[in-house]
Amino acid sequence: xxATAIAPSNIAxxxxxxxxxxxxxxxxxxxxxxxxxxxxxxxxxxxxxDFKKDEIIINGVDEAGRAIEHLDRVRKLANIDLKAxxxxxxxxxxxxxxxxxxxxxxxxxxxxAKAAGLNLSEKDLSILARQGAGSACRSIPSGFVEWLDGDTxxxxxxxxxxxxxYWAIADVVAVVSEGKKEVPTSAGHALAQSSPFMPVRLGxxxxxxxxxxxxxxxxxxxxxxxLTEAEALELHSIMLTQKPHLIYWxxxxxxxxxxxxxxxxGGLPVYFTVNTGQDIHLICEQENIDKVRAKLKELDFVKDxxxxxxxxxxxxxxx
Amino acid sequence: xxATAIAPSNIAxxxxxxxxxxxxxxxxxxxxxxxxxxxxxxxxxxxxxDFKKDEIIINGVDEAGRAIEHLDRVRKLANIDLKAxxxxxxxxxxxxxxxxxxxxxxxxxxxxAKAAGLNLSEKDLSILARQGAGSACRSIPSGFVEWLDGDTxxxxxxxxxxxxxYWAIADVVAVVSEGKKEVPTSAGHALAQSSPFMPVRLGxxxxxxxxxxxxxxxxxxxxxxxLTEAEALELHSIMLTQKPHLIYWxxxxxxxxxxxxxxxxGGLPVYFTVNTGQDIHLICEQENIDKVRAKLKELDFVKDxxxxxxxxxxxxxxx
Numbered sequence: 001x002x003a004t005a006i007a008p009s010n011i012a013x014x015x016x017x018x019x020x021x022x023x024x025x026x027x028x029x030x031x032x033x034x035x036x037x038x039x040x041x042x043x044x045x046x047x048x049x050d051f052k053k054d055e056i057i058i059n060g061v062d063e064a065g066r067a068i069e070h071l072d073r074v075r076k077l078a079n080i081d082l083k084a085x086x087x088x089x090x091x092x093x094x095x096x097x098x099x100x101x102x103x104x105x106x107x108x109x110x111x112x113a114k115a116a117g118l119n120l121s122e123k124d125l126s127i128l129a130r131q132g133a134g135s136a137c138r139s140i141p142s143g144f145v146e147w148l149d150g151d152t153x154x155x156x157x158x159x160x161x162x163x164x165x166y167w168a169i170a171d172v173v174a175v176v177s178e179g180k181k182e183v184p185t186s187a188g189h190a191l192a193q194s195s196p197f198m199p200v201r202l203g204x205x206x207x208x209x210x211x212x213x214x215x216x217x218x219x220x221x222x223x224x225x226x227l228t229e230a231e232a233l234e235l236h237s238i239m240l241t242q243k244p245h246l247i248y249w250x251x252x253x254x255x256x257x258x259x260x261x262x263x264x265x266g267g268l269p270v271y272f273t274v275n276t277g278q279d280i281h282l283i284c285e286q287e288n289i290d291k292v293r294a295k296l297k298e299l300d301f302v303k304d305x306x307x308x309x310x311x312x313x314x315x316x317x318x319x
Numbered sequence: 320x321x322a323t324a325i326a327p328s329n330i331a332x333x334x335x336x337x338x339x340x341x342x343x344x345x346x347x348x349x350x351x352x353x354x355x356x357x358x359x360x361x362x363x364x365x366x367x368x369d370f371k372k373d374e375i376i377i378n379g380v381d382e383a384g385r386a387i388e389h390l391d392r393v394r395k396l397a398n399i400d401l402k403a404x405x406x407x408x409x410x411x412x413x414x415x416x417x418x419x420x421x422x423x424x425x426x427x428x429x430x431x432a433k434a435a436g437l438n439l440s441e442k443d444l445s446i447l448a449r450q451g452a453g454s455a456c457r458s459i460p461s462g463f464v465e466w467l468d469g470d471t472x473x474x475x476x477x478x479x480x481x482x483x484x485y486w487a488i489a490d491v492v493a494v495v496s497e498g499k500k501e502v503p504t505s506a507g508h509a510l511a512q513s514s515p516f517m518p519v520r521l522g523x524x525x526x527x528x529x530x531x532x533x534x535x536x537x538x539x540x541x542x543x544x545x546l547t548e549a550e551a552l553e554l555h556s557i558m559l560t561q562k563p564h565l566i567y568w569x570x571x572x573x574x575x576x577x578x579x580x581x582x583x584x585g586g587l588p589v590y591f592t593v594n595t596g597q598d599i600h601l602i603c604e605q606e607n608i609d610k611v612r613a614k615l616k617e618l619d620f621v622k623d624x625x626x627x628x629x630x631x632x633x634x635x636x637x638x
Binding site for chain 2: 197199201243244245247251254255258
């Protein structure tokens with residue numbers, strides 16, 4: 001009753017912000033993302049009658065609460081009552097906008113389900129992962145992914161729209177972290193509706209998602225990049241106009257956002273997107289990875305550069 | 320036929336962004352501001368038959384275009400055909416978000432009108448100043464000012480709502496300039512309607528202006544500060560979601576925006592507002608000026624601190 005899973009973080013081209021059901025983590029809108037090949041969480045779960053209580057070791061820190069709630073969901077599905085030991089490691093910083101909760105809860109979902117003896121479909125794994133952390137549902141399938149806009153738990157899950165090798169684009173992450181973000185994502189989510197602009201945003205999301213899917217299908221990088229960047233700024237405009245306002249950018253984020261426009265004006269096709277944190281994702285075609293990396297290397301405040309291509313979803317590690 | 324005028328910049332608590340008439344500079348919405356006691360432009364205008372062409376000397380730089388167009392308006396009103404010499408100096412940086420066009424065109428309006436022999440009312444001066452630079456109309460009256468939401472040139476002007484000594488608040492400006500802004504305000508204005516959120520904003524402005532006036536009247540500093548800060552972020556959210564997007568903040572702006580929240584959490588009642596530029600205005604009660612200044616002095620990237628109280632509007636200098 002022990003299993004290890006690896007799951008990727010994902011980068012959303014259209015964002016998840018605001019929930020229509022807090023408990024079930026049903027988002028206000030569907031979203032489109034890509035699994036990231038090099039932002040990974042590896043998680044081992046073991047259930048045993050020898051354990052007296054759940055033990056959760058996340059990157060060496062015990063962050064028990066949400067993980068234990070998630071184990072409870074798995075135990076309920078598997079109809080078992082055993083305590084578990086969970087050991088989880090990220091190969092990247094957490095709490096800085098790289099969506100470690102997505103990779104973390106996707107890996108936990110798959111490892112725990114397997115260790116509990118469940119044999120779940122990709123759809124059921126995605127539904128289960130979503131209940132741990134919304135965007136984790138997008139880290140179950142591989143490649144380019146859509147989180148369907150369902151109104152019930154059974155219809156709110158992620159599916160692959162294109163496999164990883166469909167389109168040779170990349171996400172070059174610039175780590176500019178100056179410590180963890182001050183406001184956890186989940187606290188900000190709950191106040192999305194306090195922005196006067198939220199109804200306008202929600203009215204636009206279906207059309208925006210349809211357009212992103214078409215642009216990926218057509219491999220129209222310019223329009224795809226423009227839409228991705230505008231969507232990130234729209235998300236952050238919602239957060240800036242919430243009560244209280246949320247500012248996730250740091251000086252490094254802002255500098256790179258402005259530099260990207262200059263680099264583009266200089267002939268390098270690259271666009272940014274930013275999640276709820278300071279680290280910034282630069283989207284480019286794979287042929288331009290070296291150029292983007294070279295630009296970032298010139299910046300002394302960039303602490304790390306992580307190059308991602310469209311990656312595999314959550315998978316078991318067979319030892 | 321020579322006159323000198325001094326006019327203040329002003330800080331808008333509710334902002335002017337977007338025009339319903341480009342040529343007449345009629346704004347999409349009314350706005351509320353305060354004249355600033357220590358951000359001043361001094362302008363001397365002389366009309367003479369000896370001059371062969373208009374000569375415009377603005378802080379030593381010849382920026383002829385808009386100023387000459389404005390002289391033409393004055394010449395038309397006065398029915399004269401003389402060329403002019405204009406010498407204008409700001410006591411503060413221009414093109415960094417301190418609204419030098421407001422003080423500049425207010426001073427030019429008053430000095431040119433007087434030099435041309437016109438005897439205009441405050442209302443007529445405000446209407447004339449508006450045609451040079453929209454927010455200049457708010458720098459004609461003294462103290463707390465409302466730019467009325469008129470649909471015609473004759474009804475779009477600024478009036479005093481409270482005199483300078485009505486409320487002892489201050490605007491402590493932090494100069495964080497790293498050079499002039501990349502996009503002139505007027506270019507950004509023209510694209511306001513490209514933000515999907517602009518219609519929502521416009522639908523809220525009348526109520527917001529009524530509320531600001533009431534909060535000033537009641538001297539309710541906390542709610543006034545909250546509204547001012549939220550309005551600044553709403554303005555910048557519009558600019559972030561325009562096509563192309565506009566980012567006027569620099570790293571210094573962003574750092575102070577975040578610090579203000581911390582200072583407030585620490586018990587200092589201070590709020591920020593930002594115009595179309597990087598320099599940032601900290602609004603506080605006058606009894607807290609020294610505390611705000613001390614906080615800013617700790618920041619090595621703050622190049623200058625300019626303390627303003629509610630100031631006089633445009634006035635002639637009699638030598």
